[in-house]
Structures are given as structure tokens and as C-alpha cells.
Amino acid sequence: MFIDLKELSKRESENVEWKENGDDKHIVASIVKTISAFANDIANFGGGYVVCGAREIKDEYGFPKLKFTGLSAGKLKEIEGKVLQHCRDYVSPSIAPIVQELENPEDESTRIIVFIVSADSQAHTYRDGETSNYYVRIGRETRVAKNGIFRQLMESKQQIVPFDRRPNLNTSEKDIDPLLFRDCMNEMELLQPNKQLEDYISDKEQIAEFIPPLFAKKSLDGGLCLRNFALLMFGKKKSITLNFSDTYLILSVYYGVDRSEPSGKQYALTGSIIEQAKKSLDLLETQTYISFDKTSNKPNKEIFPKRALQEAVVNAIVHRDYQIEEPVRITIFSDRIEIRSPGTLHWGVDREEFKKGKANPKWRNQSFAYLFKKLKLAQAEGQGISTIIRTMREEGCPDPVFEIEEENVTCILPAHQGII
Secondary structure (H helix, E strand, O other), X not given: OOOOHHHHOOOOHHHEEEEOOOOOHHHHHHHHHHHHHHHHOOOOOOEEEEEEOOEEEEOOOOOEEEEOOOEOHHHHHHHHHXXXXXXXXXEEOOOOOEEEEEEOOOOOOOEEEEEEEEOOOOOOEEEEOXXXXXXXXXXXXXXEOOHHHHHHHHHHHHXXXXXXXXXXXXXXXXXXXXXXXXHHHHHHOOOOOOOOHHHHOOOOOOOOOOOOOOEEXXXXXXXXEXXXXXXXXXXXXXXXXXXXXXXXXXXXXXXXXXOOOOEEEEXXXXXXXXXXXXXXXXHHHHHXXXXXXXXXXXXXXXXXXXXXXXXXHHHHHHOOOXXXXXXXXXXXXXXXXXXXXXXXXXXXXXXXXXXXXXXXXXXXXXXXXXXXXXXXXXXXXXXXXXXXXXXXXXXXXXXXXXXXXOOEEEEEEEOOOOOO
């Protein structure tokens, strides 16, 4: 598994913890508490990283900046040994994180050590003296799970497997679309030179970090079946429709400002959710044409900014609740576009902060979010809503409106008022 320190340094703090050192017993305990929090994964990130040999400082403008202090060979082995021992002796059930040793980009004589933690279906406790606590990651902090957060953790761990990772027992190797899978792997740049596509038709081989194998083994006959994320992203159209008849997207066009006007066109987009996203964005392309305004010092204006549309559509597909039997709906009116996604916000997202584009990111379908980012269809974690708001303002459009209901979330993008 390849780890890019430069890429890692750009990630949100919810799934990355930086430690300058790790030899002191209190620091070791802090590292292992964070490891157990990443394994508990209440934010549904799929896990996290603890990086030893770096610390956060401030740049000349007061913004956070990473300094790679590095570790000597002896110190690195000492920290690795202590952390892994604590993971065995003080965490229940015990955890065995993957350990990677990386070159220090700022000092060739030292190294960086990274503990890679995958989310677990079990809830882990850390024993500190006579007390055992469940730890979770909230924002930049590792905290003891108490009250409502503790209940949510217990509820999440009672689920057998999150939806996107759940094996679909009605499928087999024949339900994957090999051409679509090949094209997507090339587009995501995930193909490794020493592997063939056929190597991933397995319950052992991962296509990327934090992403489980495409297949799982059936308990009865030992055959392979696709996980839901693999079926919905790389499956054959017929196989997707048979298993998830309501997993499609409806795009409607109205010539007026409400549904009382006759519908000019309606499209039902089926098949892979990747194909649904790309086809819907192609259809929306005609709604983002440029208008020329000679009275303005910025004459070229988009009626609906393409970037905002892309983020809204991808968010609706990636973060929807696939266990609600409703399609994603995109409705185009003369003065706005409404994008409705089945399922309400994740329990950990503050509604008001979400509407301002300042909420901490929470994933409902971690596999979809990660792979759509690799496809360059989605922003990094937590940037989608803020990108929509910023792009609309930059183009002189009214602010987007977010309607949050019990069973759906609707993003409304008003048209540029100087054009309609």
C-alpha cells in the first residue's frame, strides 16, 4: 500500500493524527487511543493514519503547517514496538495496524513511521489503569465516547456491515462489467504494474487503501459475490437493476418556474452510479451556457456554474441512502435547478454548519466517496458544500438553498438573476 506524505498532509484532521515523537509512555497511550478511535470509526471514514515524526507548526501568516522532524532508526523501532505492544495488551479486542516506514522529505538521515488503521465492525476499548473506555474521533480530537455519542457508536457497531461494504449474496463474478471496471481503474490510476485486472476478482485483493476487496466469499458454497459498492460502481446494468430497482436518476426539464408547466423532457438514467453521474452532468451541460453582458466588467456569466452543478450532483449520488427506495431527482426550472437525494444528513453533521459549508465531513458511503474522488468527480473530504457556495457567489448567482427533511436532502441552485 503506497502512502504519499504530501497528499496525506492535505487531508482533514479527522482521519490523520500527527505526532512528533512517541517514546514517552503517555504519548504511546495517546497514539493507541487514537488508533482505537480510528478503528471505531464513528465518522465512517474507513479508518485513519497516525504519523510519527512530524508536528504541526504555524507558517509566517499564522496558518497550520507541517514540519517533518523525523525519527532515528533506533527511535523508530522503539516506537513501533511500544505502540504495537499497547495495541495487543491494552486494546480489546486487540488491534494490529499496518506499519509503514517512509523517507523524511526534509532530512534523509531520519524516517517517518505511519500506523494505518482500518475501520472495524467491532467496538474497541482502551484500558487505562483500571478504567476501560471507548474512544472516537470528533473533529481534530480523540475523545471518550459518552452519552449520545456512546449510544451512536454502539448502534453503528450492531450493524453487520455498512451498506457499501455489505456482500450482495445475489451476485457472482459474472455481474461485474469488465470493460467498465478496466476503464475506471485506468481513470483512477489505481492499476499497479505488477497486477492484472483479473487479480481483483478475489475476496483478498483491494483496489485501494480503506476500500475492501470487490468480492466476498459466500458462507454456504464458498463462491464469490460482489459487495454493494462494487456492484453499483462497476456492475452490469441488468445486474444493478435486478438488485436495486430504484437506484437510478431522473432528470426532468420544465420550461416555467413550477411543475404546472408541461415537462419538456425527462430522462431516466440507469446503470452504474458512475455512468449516472457522468450522463447527468453531460445533460446539464446545456443548462450552463454562457451569457454575454456588455454592460458588465465581467461579461461572460454562467447561468448555473458548472462546478457547483457537478458538486451538487455528485454529492446527491455519493451520499444518498441506498436503502431508501427512491431515485435521485434533478429538476430543471427556468429560474433554478433542484437536486434531491434520498436520505437525510448523517447523524454527526450539524444542520446549520452544513448549510454554511462549514460542517465536519461525515461519510455514509465511504467507498463511493473515496473512489469518486479518485475519479476526480468529487472534492476532498468536506469541501463539496463550501465549493458550491463559493462558486455560486463568484459567478454572481444567489446563494444555494439546502432543504433538509427526514427522508431527503435537496440542493437548490438559483439561476443568475441578471440573465433569466
